[in-house]
Amino acid sequence: MTTKKHQSLKPRKIPSQSRAEQTVAAILEAAACILETKGLDGLNTNLVAQRAGVSIGSLYQYFPGKDALIVALSQRERAVFFAEAEGALNEPTGQRGLKHLIAASVRQQLRRPTLARLLDFEENRPSIAKELAPFITAMTELIRQLLDHEDIPPQPSIETAAGDIIAIVRAIVDAAGERGEVDRTALELRVSRALFGYLGIVGRQP
Amino acid sequence: MTTKKHQSLKPRKIPSQSRAEQTVAAILEAAACILETKGLDGLNTNLVAQRAGVSIGSLYQYFPGKDALIVALSQRERAVFFAEAEGALNEPTGQRGLKHLIAASVRQQLRRPTLARLLDFEENRPSIAKELAPFITAMTELIRQLLDHEDIPPQPSIETAAGDIIAIVRAIVDAAGERGEVDRTALELRVSRALFGYLGIVGRQP
Amino acid sequence: MTTKKHQSLKPRKIPSQSRAEQTVAAILEAAACILETKGLDGLNTNLVAQRAGVSIGSLYQYFPGKDALIVALSQRERAVFFAEAEGALNEPTGQRGLKHLIAASVRQQLRRPTLARLLDFEENRPSIAKELAPFITAMTELIRQLLDHEDIPPQPSIETAAGDIIAIVRAIVDAAGERGEVDRTALELRVSRALFGYLGIVGRQP
Amino acid sequence: MTTKKHQSLKPRKIPSQSRAEQTVAAILEAAACILETKGLDGLNTNLVAQRAGVSIGSLYQYFPGKDALIVALSQRERAVFFAEAEGALNEPTGQRGLKHLIAASVRQQLRRPTLARLLDFEENRPSIAKELAPFITAMTELIRQLLDHEDIPPQPSIETAAGDIIAIVRAIVDAAGERGEVDRTALELRVSRALFGYLGIVGRQP
DNA sequence: TATGAATGAGACTTCATTCAT
DNA sequence: CATGAATGAAGTCTCATTCAT
Incomplete structure (x- = not known):
């Protein structure tokens, strides 16, 4: 059997x-x-x-299966990322908050580009996604709060906007990773433009 | 390993x-x-x-393996898409051209959302990407020509911009597909905003 | 199925x-x-x-299966060889006859060393050997006649001796082919020594 | 193709x-x-x-494929044979040494005639031969030392002679196995005659 | 708990042979 | 007769997972 169906993906024991x-x-x-x-x-x-x-036996002592490994890896990376991203809530304005979020994304991606890209993909697989739902929820909530500032035009659907924002950031940043880009600032600028455009924020970005 | 390494991905014989x-x-x-x-x-x-x-034998008569199947499938879908997308070159302005491109992308995605998303991902795998290089080249060239219009602000790097544009369109459109969206117009609008923002086009989009 | 069992190995039709x-x-x-x-x-x-x-269809028109191909190939090579070897019977003495036989073997082997070696092996497979029995019989008979000359010491078993002679010639000649030797004379001399020694012929070989 | 190309033929892990x-x-x-x-x-x-x-999995745990199996089998048989053959070096004369070698070969062959013959052939396949090179080298060296005794006429090329000797012994002994012979002594005698003749040793063999 | 040998379902692939056109 | 598309039995090999020690 390639992979056992329907088994827990949570680590088996808290070490x-x-x-x-x-x-x-x-x-x-x-x-x-x-x-x-x-x-x-x-x-x-x-x-x-x-x-x-x-030993392989020990691995299975801590992880109930292969997918659990990937889930745990994603969670590890996500935890680091989220700790940084959360700071966005302390920013005074929505736009500053978004910039913070973008910066965190870019930093995360540039740390281990290949790994980040691969995990981004795996996280789309339903069995993995289920376990990562809390993170998605948290991100959506975070973005919702950012968009709630009055310097951001109101969006027809916050849910949709949050999803799109996550997708756009990921897309540009992954593409950059693939190309081997290392210039954080240039990358952040490009993401900002796309995001601000998407949100209907007119005017000058630094 | 799922697939044999380093075997040709091209069809074995043309029927x-x-x-x-x-x-x-x-x-x-x-x-x-x-x-x-x-x-x-x-x-x-x-x-x-x-x-x-x-029979399984017949399959191997035409495709040297699983990956070749994916390549061929991508090419089939890409061919359809590209035929539509090319029309963008007939539009009078860059912005109209981009809209054409976006509309084609959205249509393509909405036709078979799940398939499109899966292929989008697979196309990133190096072994697959190699075979699809011609398509990427063609798309880049197409975008280059669109960006060349004077109603589009000059971009620091056309290559980068082209890559980003492809990535952004894909991201939003895939995310929409995942959510099960069916409203073409709304989707096109969101993509437009992100793209026009990215390119630094200010002003009212419909 | 790898190979159909029990089918004729003879060519299907005489062209x-x-x-x-x-x-x-x-x-x-x-x-x-x-x-x-x-x-x-x-x-x-x-x-x-x-x-x-x-076309593959045509091949099966002429050969009922893969083994038939090998049999036919062996027969083709054997026919050439045997035509030359038969001349041994015209030699006045047993020793001259043997030399003739050796020379024919060496010539045969040196024409297409790799092919000869491969066929030598295949001919040992029971299914192939059966079809080549006539050749073995003919060779045995030929050798029997050579050994019948009075300049060759009597052998305890002609059958055994014939088999051994074929084996010895083949062995040395194949080994030479493997090494890439091209000197016919030197090779013939070595085979002669072994054979004459085997048969208990004392005295000077040229 | 029966076997994957170019994979290691060495055992995968030592138990x-x-x-x-x-x-x-x-x-x-x-x-x-x-x-x-x-x-x-x-x-x-x-x-x-x-x-x-x-289980099939266990097999692949230790052998990377079918050919590795044959290699290991050959090595197992060769090890037994070589242990016996090495005793030839303790014999006082070259001729006695050769007899020892012949006796060892005959004994080896008569233990499991069919297996021995099959392995003899397989060992000629290039991919297998490569792995058995050490044995060939050892045998060649052993023979070289035997031929170095003064009761053996000098040979033009020791390398060639060694190769021929191995081939001759094998040929006669395999042929005997094929016929189902069981008389060790008679067989040894025939091999001796061929070998001594090949080496130019005149005189009466027992 | 740790170890690593063992398992076996299942994926991949080839190639001798057939048969409709 | 020729063609070559189709067939599928037979083999190769991997890897997630279990379990005796």
């Missing part, structure tokens, strides 16, 4: 000893590495275990 | 008899169907052959 | 028109070529047909 | 647990059995695994 935490971290990092170097097709549980210096 | 053409068409359509209903993981050569009502 | 003869010759030569360049694993009926410039 | 050693042994013995009863065409990985009482 309480630091030894276990290290194991989990090693496994995730191994998975990340392989994803970056060999792509999705190159990712398999046996290899991950080997690269992590752990 | 010379009309019976063969039918076979090829049936195979491609079956692949499209499966992609739509069971996703990428559900796509395998045996199932495709079965659904196409041909 | 009466010269057109058919040419076809058969082309097929055999194509098979020989492929055997030489891609080895046994590279030999398959479709490829042979293609290389012969004939 | 560290004794359970694994048993598995490997069972697989090799099953392969040997099948080779003896159904020939080369009858050898396939599924059947080997089944006969060995292990």
